[in-house]
Amino acid sequence: MLIRSPKAWELPESAVTPENLYHLSKRRDFLRALGVTGFALAARDVVAATAGFPTRVNPAYRDPALKPTPYEFITSYNNFFEFGTDKAEPKINANKGWQTEPWTVEIAGLVRNPFKIEANDLVMKMGGAEQRVYRLRCVEAWSMVVPWDGFELSKLIALADPKAEAKYVKFTTFVDPKNAPGQRAGNLDYPYVEGLRLDEAMNELAFIATGIYGKPIPNQNGAPLRLVVPWKYGFKSIKSIVKIELTDKQPKNTWQVLQSSEYGFYANVNPTVDHPRWTQASERVIGGGIGGRQKTLMFNGYEKQVAALYAGMDLRKNY
């Protein structure tokens, strides 16, 4: 079943969502068209549905202090080197015929239950999508706030049933030079690879995104499955994943291979450790207008949830 495609019958009658997260007028038109009337603005744990993609807002991951970046910015200012190095290029180049549906992802390596599955089937198997509003902080010192739809990575890893020797998770992006001009140009070492320690991957915040603002995730944002690790610099959040592999060795991630003096394996957001070429103490807020800067927070504001993962580690050495 293709749940990323509009399916009116999947909408519950009670479809409601907090006003600030959505383009409310569009939703109203949509619900009116379906004959859903008399809906009230929601309190908590409601079902939100936009364009037929059902997603439950998880109130535990919706800090009211966070103001989501407008959809237009999230989907037109992108880093996706497979489709060009300029921020405006991925939206153009990733939508010229590159197919992201259907899509097969493979779970492999040191697991008792390896499997291959189509992306939509995987979302179903994970019990559908939920929505979480997370900060996104690029190592280039800009930031956004994104309402992601998807599922917790830990659920997927639990299904694969890691063996005791598994210590890391390695993620790999597709290779398709015919459709990806950046791969033809060789602007990075492809395929793009990322990795997490297994306990990082099992942290409740680690997420696989399949949507944004309740809509299927656009190609330029990493359709159909993309990792989101909000306490780390954006390059860890690898897009358009084809393989997830449990390993006993620390994976060599693409940006570390390219320039290990500037980009490490951990890449935890840390305002006290500057990039060799710029400060990480503050960040430019995308969609924040002229002068829209703010202070960068330790672990990007997720210290409470993740600091224990790094107890006793030198975060200056393990950058």
Ligand SMILES: Nc1nc2c(c(=O)[nH]1)N[C@H]1C(S)=C(S)[C@@H](COP(=O)(O)O)O[C@H]1N2
């Ligand atoms: N495969 C792949 N994944 C990638 C990248 C990339 O070039 N290729 N760029 C990374 C970087 S540097 C950032 S900041 C985020 C940007 O995600 P966004 O375009 O959805 O904001 O994606 C990350 N994931």
Ligand SMILES: [Mo]
């Ligand atoms: Mo980035």
